[in-house]
Ligand SMILES: [Zn+2]
């Protein structure tokens with residue numbers, strides 16, 4: 617889940633007493649009975665530890681995984697079957713004559729009826745990601761240079777890197793004036809001459825202005841490989857205006873990716889309200905990819921909208937929005953969030969290899 621409220625563990629082959637005796641140092645306080653211990657971890661998180669015998673591991677694992685609503689629906693659909701004392705969780709699905717449901721999908725199934733019989737398979741995995749899209753460098757507010765970023769991405773085993781520094785309206789983030797952007801394009805050309813198995817693509821994270829316009833004239837935008845359009849300012853808009861503003865930007869011929877659609881910051885700032893369906897429909901109509909911003913404070917677009925994106929044929933790009941080298945590894949948080957929405961490898965943009973991604977860049981919007 618994007619926000620974790622508590623940690624629950626299932627321990628097999630132990631009882632609460634012996635577990636506590638051996639692990640007294642992991643809990644601040646504990647209330648115990650023979651089936652569980654409730655307490656707080658030493659770093660303050662609520663934690664529940666359940667116990668079970670080996671012959672009931674499957675039953676208990678199923679019971680304690682995923683939301684209660686899912687468990688209740690599952691039991692309701694299989695009224696005449698007993699799921700007690702099963703050692704292998706898979707057997708629960710065999711008994712109910714339904715496909716195994718990956719634990720990450722057990723929240724999403726509540727809003728996706730078809731997953732009961734046909735859960736998404738070939739779910740996106742971290743190792744499917746071939747290129748790193750949406751990144752910043754010292755040209756704007758990043759802390760590593762373009763070359764440092766690109767070399768790090770390459771040495772981490774990826775095939776391409778899309779640099780999208782901030783645009784000129786983002787003065788607080790040292791956004792690029794036209795001359796600096798053109799200078800960056802020249803530097804990219806030079807750097808690319810030194811790579812044989814790797815490529816940097818030029819780009820920009822263009823601010824979406826209050827009226828939905830992008831931040832540069834078309835002749836500048838047209839020189840870039842990838843334009844990510846994102847809202848960074850004037851976040852307090854009503855839902856109709858905010859939706860209209862995004863749709864205007866989505867309809868711009870240069871826009872290829874919609875960045876962090878709601879601007880939310882988990883635990884601190886709610887995103888601005890948008891009509892998600894209208895925004896996703898506009899992306900479908902204009903062949904625009906939607907970002908799952910993989911920064912763990914964002915995870916925006918929320919995973920719950922991914923099934924609708926899939927239904928409409930809108931691809932998802934899982935982007936770290938890295939402002940330093942090592943932040944590219946935030947990609948994994950985006951992947952985990954996207955898995956919850958059932959995102960498959962083929963519906964993700966940056967699972968494309970360098971050749972396929974180059975073709976996507978060349979295709980522009982059609
Ligand atoms: Zn941004």
Ligand SMILES: [Zn+2]
Nearest residue numbers: 750752821937
């Ligand atoms: Zn960014």
